[in-house]
Structures are given as C-alpha cells and as structure tokens.
Amino acid sequence: MKMSDYKQAMKDIAVNPGLIQDTARKMDAIVSKSRRLHSPVIRRLALASGLAAAMVAVMAAVMLDALPFPGMRPDASMNGTAFPNPPADPNYATAAPDPRAADRPETLAPIARHYVPVQPSGVFSNKLKAPRFPFTYEELKRESPIIVLGTIRDAGVYSNKEHPLDPERSLNLATYLYTVRIDQVLSGSLPETEGSEVAVGETAVAHHISGDPDDQEQPVWRFEPYTARPEAEQTVEPGKTYVLFLAGKDDTDVYRLSWNGFGVFPLDYIAEEAAAHTPGELREQYRHVEEVTRAPMENDLLYRLCGLYVMEEFLNASGDIGWK
Amino acid sequence: MADGSLPAHGQIQEILRMYSDMVYKLALSQTKNRADADDVFQEVFVRYMKNMKPFASEEHRKAWLIRVTINCSRKLTRSAWFRRTVALSSSRPAEPAAFDSQEKTAVYEAVLRLPGTYRTVIHLFYYEDMSIAQIGSILRVPESTVKSRLSRARRLLKRQLEGEWDHEDERL
Secondary structure (H helix, E strand, C coil): CCHHHHHHHHHHCCCCHHHHHHHHHHHHHHHHHHHHHCCHHHHHHHHHHHHHHHHHHHHHHHHHCCCCCCCCCCCCCHHHCCCCCCCCCCCCCCCCCCCCHHHCCCCCHHHHHHEEECCCCCCCCCCCCCCCCCCCHHHHHHCCCEEEEEEEEEEEEEEECCCCCCCCCCCCEEEEEEEEEEEEEEECCCCCCCCCEEEEEEEEEEEEEECCCCCCCCCEEEEEECCCCCHHHCCCCCCCEEEEEEEEECCCCCEEECCCCCCEEEHHHHHHHHHHCCHHHHHHHHHHHHHHCCCCCHHHHHHHHHHHHHHHHHECCCCCCCEC | CCCCCCCCHHHHHHHHHHHHHHHHHHHHHHHCCHHHHHHHHHHHHHHHHHCCCCCCCHHHHHHHHHHHHHHHHHHHHHCHHHHHHHHHHCCCCCCCCCCCCHHHHHHHHHHHHCCHHHHHHHHHHHHCCCCHHHHHHHHCCCHHHHHHHHHHHHHHHHHHHHHHCCCCCCCC
16 A cells, blocks of 8 residues: 555545535625625715614613623524523513413523524525434434433524624534423433423524525525434424434533434324335335445435334334334 | 635636645545535635735645645634534544545545644645645744654554555655
C-alpha cells in the first residue's frame, strides 16, 4: 500500500452536484442582497427604519417596565399541531393571551427551563445531509437502552436557551420536542413511573418553504424534524400512541432518541403493516436492498421492517394491540 | 467580496468549478463525514462571498480557502452540537467508504484515523501536491514542523497498516 492509494481514493469521491448548486444559489443570494443594501435608496430607508425601530423599542421597554422582553410566539404551522404554552417564567413575555391556551397541556419543567419556542425568521441555512439510521433492528435495539410505549400529549419546535439559533451560522438546528405520557416501559428502566410525562427530543432543521430563493429579504422558513422516517410519520401526533427507542437523558433533562430522527413507531402504523405483510416478506425485500443498494430507507423498508419486529417482540402473538 | 467587487453569476460558477473539489475533500479529510463536509463546504463559500478583502493572486485565494476550510472544520468539530452527538453515540468513527480496491479503502481509512494535525499535512502534501514550504505558509507553522508532522503521520500509518506499507517518499 502506498500514499498514492490515498490520492486515488480521494479522486474517486465526487462532490454532490446538488450541494454545489445549492451553494451557488446561496452565493448568488448574498450578491443580490449586497447589491440591494448598497443602493442609496435602501441605505436611506435603512437609516430611517433603524431610528424608528429604536424609538419603538425604547417606548415598549418603558411601557412593559422590563428589558429585555423576548415576546416570542410559537410557530403553529407544523402538522396542524398546537404548541405548548410558553413557560411560566416571569421574564418570558407573551404578545397576547391565546384563547386556545386553556385546552393545551402544561409545558413540562425541563422544556420550560431550557428551551424557548422557535420563531423562524431571517436567513437560515438548509441542511443537506441525511440523518443517520441503523441498518438493522438489532442495531436499533443495541443502542436503545430504554424502549417505551407512550402517548404524545403535545409537540413543538424549540431552541435551547443557551444555544440560540444564529442566522449567520450554517448550523441551524433546533429541537423538535414532544411531551410523552409513559404508558408502559417495554425494555430497560427509567426513573419516571408509568403514567408520568417526560420530554423527548430530536433535531429539527430549517426548510425554506416559500419565496424567491434569490430574494432573501422575506424568506419563509419552517423547522421540521430532521428525520429519515416515512413522510407521513415525520412528525408525531398528539393523542396517538407510539413505541419510542430512547438513548437516555441529555443535559437539559430531555430524553433523546437513540437514533435521531428514526426510532418512533406509531402503533396504528405497525398494526397496518402487520396486517399487510409478514416479517419474512419484508425481510426478503430488505435483504436485497441492504446488500445491493445499501439504502435502508428505500421504500421505507427498514422502518416498516423494524415496526414488524417491534410487533413480533412486544405484541401478543395473536397480533392484537395488547401489550405483553 | 472576494476580489473587492460583486461577482457575477458566471464568476461564482467559475470559483465553484475551480475550488469545490479542493474544499470538499479537505473538509471531508478533516470531519471524516460527508454530511459534515457538506456543511463546511457551504460555510466556506458563504464566508468567501462575505469576505471583502481582495486577493493578490490565485495562489492567495487558494491559500485563503484552504485555511478557512480547516478553521470551519475545527469549529464544527468543537461545536456543542458536534460534542453532544459524540456524547450520545459514544464515538464518531470515520464514515465507511466504498472504493474499488482494498488498498484504497485501507489507506483512506488509516489516514482518517490519524490525529487532525497529521491528517491535514498528509492531505495537503499527498492529495493537493503542495510543497512543505506552501503547507507551512498556509498553516502558519515552520517548515520543520510540517516535516516532523509528515514523518510522524507516516510512522503512524505504517504501524496501522503493519506489513502492507510501501515507502514511496519521492518528494522528501
């Protein structure tokens, strides 16, 4: 073996054309924005609006008798899901009382302590990389010390108070947090008892959803879970029951999925798959995909197969939705 | 902007054509992971567009891109997010790569297992074909330091690959 093998190996690696295209778009957008900002009219408007904004901020501070005031409002655009109430923190000011607030579950203490709901605005970079996922059910289980059956109470996108989102950075990762009532611990152990509520988190990324990509003055962004799950299962739905594969708690007291963006299986999805296929059928299809294309999520095969294994391992042999 | 004025779309394409390969592969050698290399790649070119200082020459532009790629990669691998990911997954091995020969795979993986400072000099010397003086100037370290890092890196590679290592130091 020689060092020329390293050079040859590196030569074999191609840069993703989609990445180059996306980067070119971002570079073009910076040029367009810079041209606009340097036009004399915009400069005058910016100066005028800056002065106006400063006056408004001072007046608001005087009226609220508090500085700073985040005044953040949650984004309720995801999956039609209502977001949790703002934390009961005296420093956390809301713009107006929400009439739906009375129907919402309380925000869990760890969420209120460490996170604020995300308000998407400004320029966020999109992420191109795909989430990591296991290649087998065994791998999923091996890295999941805790497996629970739980019912989702509420879900929303938050940013960590200690690591606020920074539009200037390429990494704009928020946290998709959901409150889960633990119905049953299927494997491992956790300090909370069955029936109590915990916070579970996975990564969320910003997606550009509308507006001209070259005109980034008012882009519209939405944070979505950073997931390899099938399209219909990318977000979780309050009221539905799921099997969750967890790694343990992070330093914000939130349980993390063992495979970020993967190990959350709705009970109804598992039941539907089990009614349509046997594990043997899917195993055969997946074996081909795994060996030949190394694309475990082709046709959502790995997710579907893991769902069937969950059924086999944790459900009654009869296939009824009654847990061992 | 990089040359002191706003570049046209065609110039942006040209910069990407000339340097995307260099930036991406250096980022990959630093982060050991395609997804992270993607992030570094974008960050480097966005910074390039925001950089207002003009470049004296093409060599100067290339050196700037290399230095920024190394800095962005370090920033990423030291970020809270990266550390948290490492903590959760307990280790962050190099992403497996599939090459058409065992030799390529073995040497590539062995290089990625080297400590960061050694990976950098190995990549610049053997993939970018840069001289020791050029590497020293980009990394802002004396040539003697580059030489000793190269020498230690090769020793480590030899140990990793055991008897299969073939010395071929044509340029030293």
